[in-house]
Amino acid sequence: MSSKHEIDTYSKLELGATFFLQESFHYLHTALKYEFSSIIFSKELDAIEPSKQDREIMEKTDFPNDAVGLLQSDIPDILTEKTRSLMSNSWQKAQFRAESEKHKFGLNHRIDSIEILGHLNNFGFFIETLVNRHLLFLSQTKIIDEFSYARISISKIMERLIYIFKDDLNNNKVHLNEITNLFSLRNKTVHFRPDNAIALKPKISELIQIGTQSVKIIKKLEQKEKFNEESFSERLENHIVEIKNR
Structure with missing residues (x-):
């Protein structure tokens, strides 16, 4: 029942949403740094010329031609220590440069x-936490009754969102297509099957569109709640600007 929840509940939900938002963009920035490191490393590798000894070792090495065989094999070093050292140094340099340089994706x-x-999971948790808090607010301000709250608060996240924004959706004032995409992507992380492991490669444009639509619906929640707190929509907007300006 919503009546058992006091200020501590709202505080915990606010802290949870803050945590999930921060973590989601921490992981996104980390992902982009890794992507940049890989780009730099690829270019560095092109400059490393295998020695004659490296080529001889590779020619003598027989690799299994299937994934399971590779996983079960005890694969020896196929490059000389000197070449491996050059590659290791190149990777370390690539990581350092990715930390200190900018790259426009x-x-x-x-x-x-x-x-x-980490980004998709935490961003989904962020949205869901704000939705849960808003439903509690609607219940405690008697905008929805206890029976409706008990039913909708345990429904699927998109059902909760549709319930909250049903009038705006009917009047075409709110759209949830990007939010639907967010939870579709998050489901791929929750059910990390082989096909999902390969398919889960969202575009930067997708993530920006998801974030932009999220800002709009969060502003709608904030307009009704009028909580005296740092605006989540503004915080999210700042994170989106950082990604655009990377």
């Missing part, structure tokens, strides 16, 4: 870094 760039799991 195109909007169509697909993020392949595993850290994208």
